[in-house]
Amino acid sequence: MAQLLGHTRTRVTSRHALITQDTLNFLPAVGLVKSRLATLLSSGLGSKFFSGLLLFEADGAATLPESGTETFLYVLAGGCTVDAGPAQVKRIAPGGYLYIPAHHSCILSGAEAETQILIVQKAYRALPDIFSPRMIVGRGGQVQPQPYQGDPDTRIQPFLPDEPGFDMAVALFTFQPGASFPGAGVHGAEHGLFFLQGQGICRLDDSWYPVKDGDAVWAAPLCPQWFVATGKTPAQFLLFRESNRMPEVV
Known part of the structure; x- marks a missing residue:
């Protein structure tokens, strides 16, 4: 069924974006x-x-x-x-x-x-x-999950080595229902996320978005971001960012 008046959760701004499956x-x-x-x-x-x-x-x-x-x-x-x-x-x-x-x-x-x-x-x-x-x-499944910042309800599985030759980091995050990042984060490198399962609320700048499996998120450098898992099943997303490099000066 066509969505009324073209409604979608997709949002694109100059500093962040949420891309949903219905607009692909x-x-x-x-x-x-x-x-x-x-x-x-x-x-x-x-x-x-x-x-x-x-x-x-x-x-x-x-x-x-x-x-x-x-x-x-x-x-x-x-x-x-x-x-x-x-x-x-x-x-x-x-x-x-x-x-x-x-x-x-x-x-x-x-x-x-x-x-x-x-x-x-x-x-x-x-x-x-x-x-x-x-x-x-x-x-x-071959990568052992580790508690993220000491929280056993939020776990991270890095897929690429943290070595100087690698300038990209990719990791799988798993949040138990109700688990969240401890606070809003501001990072020097942009972040991309792709949600694999579950649902939650994602803060980007001063906006809070409901997100679920199949959604993609982009956050520009220094964009405040935060996530909490909602629902009754764990939430998972892949996160990718630049790593092991100083910010470029232009």
Whole structure:
């Protein structure tokens, strides 16, 4: 049923955004075969990141060419084969993730029908005398959850190493019902979130938004942000941000 007068929870401002599933448009793009891409975050918001959802038909494929862009993929549903070079051919399923360093190519193929993958990309910021990051393939269940800031009801699972070569951090947060961040946070790096399950309230600047699975959130640098899980089931989201780099001076 069409929403009355075009109502949506999607909100876009100069310093934050909430993108909801009802406003997504899945479109064809170069390199996609029997698959389409919906944009969640992009430079149009002022973000250094691009993120989107890849939706595949049966036997769909996607080619990610070699470039100065690093890529993180997280399988939301279905599965596909990843070919990232010699000895780097793997099948990834829901909960599986893949980090592809800059200047590496990757082909996704043999997708199951309705496979959905979250893609996050950013131009890699190399440092002198620091080795470039390596490719990483993993599953969320292989990463031990740790209490976040000492709270056992809020747990974090980092998916990428905290090493100088990595300039991107990606982590899975899990909040038990009623759990929250201890207070509003203000960060020097922008943050992107994608909600995997549950629901809650997210503060961005001076606005409080109801959020749920399938929502994407963007917060600009120094944008106050906070979250509390509501409902009767745990809330989970993937968070990505720049890491191990000083802010750029312009």
